Amino acid sequence: MSQPDPLRRCIVQLSRLPGVGERTAARYAYWLLRQPPAVAEELGQAILTLSASMTRCSVCCDVAAQDPCRRCADPDRDDGLICVVERPQDITAIERSGEFRGRFHVLDGAISPMEGVGPDQLTVRQLLARLSGGAREVLVATDPDVEGDATALYLARLIKPLGLRVTRLAHGIAVGTELEYADRSSVARALEHRREL
Amino acid sequence: MRLRGLTVTDWRNAARAEVDADARLVVLHGENAQGKTNLLEAVWLLATLRSFREGRASRLIREGAAEARITGELLGQDGPRRLEWRRQPDSRELRIDGQLIHQLGPWFAQLRAVLFCPEHTQIVRGDPEARRAFLDRAAFTARPAHLELVTDYGRVLKQKAALLRERRADPDQLATWDAELVRLGAKLAVRRQQVLDELEGPFAEAHGAIVGAGPAPRLELRGVGAAARDEAEVAGRFAELLARAAPEERRRAQPLCGPHRDDLLLHLEGRDARRFASQGQARALVLALKLAEVEAARRRGQRPLFLLDDLTSELDRGRMERLVRRLDTLPGQVWITTTDPAWLGPLPGEDTALVRVSGGVATRGPAPSRPSGGPLVYEPTSA
Ligand SMILES: Nc1ncnc2c1ncn2[C@@H]1O[C@H](COP(=O)(O)OP(=O)(O)O)[C@@H](O)[C@H]1O
Ligand SMILES: [Mg+2]
Ligand SMILES: [Zn+2]
Numbered sequence: 321m322s323q324p325d326p327l328r329r330c331i332v333q334l335s336r337l338p339g340v341g342e343r344t345a346a347r348y349a350y351w352l353l354r355q356p357p358a359v360a361e362e363l364g365q366a367i368l369t370l371s372a373s374m375t376r377c378s379v380c381c382d383v384a385a386q387d388p389c390r391r392c393a394d395p396d397r398d399d400g401l402i403c404v405v406e407r408p409q410d411i412t413a414i415e416r417s418g419e420f421r422g423r424f425h426v427l428d429g430a431i432s433p434m435e436g437v438g439p440d441q442l443t444v445r446q447l448l449a450r451l452s453g454g455a456r457e458v459l460v461a462t463d464p465d466v467e468g469d470a471t472a473l474y475l476a477r478l479i480k481p482l483g484l485r486v487t488r489l490a491h492g493i494a495v496g497t498e499l500e501y502a503d504r505s506s507v508a509r510a511l512e513h514r515r516e517l
Numbered sequence: 518m519r520l521r522g523l524t525v526t527d528w529r530n531a532a533r534a535e536v537d538a539d540a541r542l543v544v545l546h547g548e549n550a551q552g553k554t555n556l557l558e559a560v561w562l563l564a565t566l567r568s569f570r571e572g573r574a575s576r577l578i579r580e581g582a583a584e585a586r587i588t589g590e591l592l593g594q595d596g597p598r599r600l601e602w603r604r605q606p607d608s609r610e611l612r613i614d615g616q617l618i619h620q621l622g623p624w625f626a627q628l629r630a631v632l633f634c635p636e637h638t639q640i641v642r643g644d645p646e647a648r649r650a651f652l653d654r655a656a657f658t659a660r661p662a663h664l665e666l667v668t669d670y671g672r673v674l675k676q677k678a679a680l681l682r683e684r685r686a687d688p689d690q691l692a693t694w695d696a697e698l699v700r701l702g703a704k705l706a707v708r709r710q711q712v713l714d715e716l717e718g719p720f721a722e723a724h725g726a727i728v729g730a731g732p733a734p735r736l737e738l739r740g741v742g743a744a745a746r747d748e749a750e751v752a753g754r755f756a757e758l759l760a761r762a763a764p765e766e767r768r769r770a771q772p773l774c775g776p777h778r779d780d781l782l783l784h785l786e787g788r789d790a791r792r793f794a795s796q797g798q799a800r801a802l803v804l805a806l807k808l809a810e811v812e813a814a815r816r817r818g819q820r821p822l823f824l825l826d827d828l829t830s831e832l833d834r835g836r837m838e839r840l841v842r843r844l845d846t847l848p849g850q851v852w853i854t855t856t857d858p859a860w861l862g863p864l865p866g867e868d869t870a871l872v873r874v875s876g877g878v879a880t881r882g883p884a885p886s887r888p889s890g891g892p893l894v895y896e897p898t899s900a
Contacts, residue, residue: 431690433679438690466672466697474693 327353379450381426381443382408391424398422400456404447404475406430406463414461417507422459425450430467431474439474448478457485459514464489476517487514518628518820519850520560521597522590527582529555531877538852540870542844544861545854547874553854554634556874557826560852563589563600564630564822565657566611566621575606591628600627625661629814629821633807640806641790641799645780652738652781655810656712658821663708670701674772681770695759698775703752706742706776712813713738713781719812724805726843727836732786734802740779800832804840811847820849829855838862 327349335345352360376382377389384390391397391411401422405411411424427442439445451458458479462468476486490513523536530552536543545553554570561569568577578585589600601612611618618624639647656663677694680686713736721733738744741758745751755775759766762774783790783802790802807823814821823844832840837860844851845865855861858871873882 431693433676433683433690433694438683438687466669466676470673470676470693470697473696474690477689477693 379446380424381428381446382411382424396421399454401459402447402450402455402457403459403461405461406468406471410461413507414511416504417511418504419508419511427462427471430462430471432467442471444475444478447475451479451482451484455484457487459487459489459511460517461489472517480517486517488517490514518594518822518848519592520563520589520628520822520852521592522588523556523559523563524586524588525556525559526584526586527579528559528585528587529577529579529877531555531879532579532582534874534877534879536872536879537881538850538870538872541850541868542865543850543852543870543872544858544864545852545872545874545879546856546858549856551874552877552879553874554826555877556879557824557852557854559587560589560822561630561632561824563587563602564628566602566624569632569634574604574609577604578606589628593627598627600624621664622661625664629658629819630824631658631807631810631814631821632824632826633804634826637803637807638796638799641783641794641802645778648781649777649779651806652709652712655716655813656708658810658814659712659715659817659819660708666701666705666708670698670705670777673697673701674775674777677772678770681766681772686767695756698772699752699755699759702741702755702776703745703748706745706751706755706779707748709742709776709779710738710745715813715816716806716809719816720805720809723808723812723843724801726808727801727804727832727839729839734786734790734805735784737782737784738779739782740776741774742776742779797833801836804832808843808847811849815848822849823847823851825851825853827855828853829857829860834862841865 330349330352331342331345334340334348335342337345340348352363373385374383375385375387377384377387377392379388379392382389382391386393398421401420402425403414403420403422404425404427405414406427406429408426411426414420414424425443425447427444427447429437429442431437431439431442447458458475460472460475462471472486472488479486490510519539519541521537521539523534523538525531525534528534534552534556536545536556545556547553558568558570561567562577583605585604587602591598591600599612599614601610601615603610603612611624613623613627637651640651653663653667657667673694677691677698680690680694717736720736724734725731741755742751758774766773783794785794785798785802790799794802811821811823825844828837841861841864844853853861854874858864871882873880
């Protein structure tokens, strides 16, 4: 058996990253080739450490280096307000706005029967289990699309009978924009104008 | 609204075609299979980002080419603008005046069009689906945001259908999808009714203009969206219907009610045109519907292009002449494809562009000279 071509292998592996095609992958690979070995070592180490040491927070279901995560362990956050997002990256967008001091919960997606995703495939059960810990309001910040809207409504259906407020992030954000890509001030506006579900 | 110039590159059968269209009436003429409809399709695509023929995107690109391109030079209320559409097998690029466009709102705001083609007699004689599609298309032309509503409603419907097919559909989830269906469905029905209300008068009037005097035809929406003028009222009605249909829906694992089941009735002389209209009557009705769309747009302050494909065999001589006179009164530009402009009868002279299409190449022909009584003669144009 012949040795695999290391350059080829690197290009193929890089092109598996989201948003990276063959051409970009090749650019990255050739760039790495021209750097001192320490650059590739540092990158390789960072990637290895990531998969070896990251875990899931058992409270908010975010990916984290420790369990409970930094945000769940932070005593200065408001336990009364829980913001529900589809994915971990969405937390960053809301944090960046600087307007939110509550807790988070990562759902891991949105309800979509077409793709076989129901509440059991999401972290809905974990969310419900948290609500007895002094929560007053659940702010649903799922995407402003069909699945995100339905998920918000579904959660409201389950949570409101428990006597909690359920709110939805206002659509100050351009329709179809995922939170991840929304700018700071529009996230702040959306937080301020959240509406009752 | 006028499309002054249209350039296509590797589009359908055209390697490159430039249409000098700076006229109120543009007539694309030529033998069959030369690419007349392809050019009209290019105009429609600029307006709607859809084809009106079979839809595989890869077929839009000329065989053997890598990328198709359509450019339109537009003259509207905001002055000249340049629309550019590029298609590769699996990607698309839109530019307005050279600037990449990512949201469709600004694009659709540039150019509106109403289309008539021979297959549209299906609107009168075909399944309800063809009539719903007409209504939604008209609502889109009026307010492009309607497209998003139709898309979202369709997606919720598919999600609900998928849930119903699950072995044990979670009742809370089903109630959630139903609530979304009701919310979007009520909006959809109200928008459809609104466009119907706008069409009613112009429709009867345009029909009279084509066929001459007679009882006016009527439009009526049937189903849960009937007479939908109040969103809350329709939502209540729809929710009740869903509650009643729930056991049956679960048994058959299918969503069975909603505005996606509604139908538009056309009454001609008191009878259902779907069953009683002759081919000729159906054509006149569809033309009247399309003319009504253009007129309703004018009343909203819009001036859509009116595109008519293959007008050749559509109407008898008298009706054709009346139609062409009518076209001359429309607020926006009119594009017609035909195998022989002589079939259209006398054309309004000064502001008409005759464009000959042959083998995917377009040439602005000089005005045809018409020797008395004889056939049309075209002066030879340099190749
Ligand atoms: N992607 C394509 N590549 C090459 N030719 C095409 C393509 N799509 C359509 N055509 C050709 O275009 C011709 C039809 O043109 P059309 O505009 O319908 O003619 P007409 O002048 O009769 O309206 C047909 O010969 C068809 O094969
Ligand atoms: Mg044709
Ligand atoms: Zn946590």
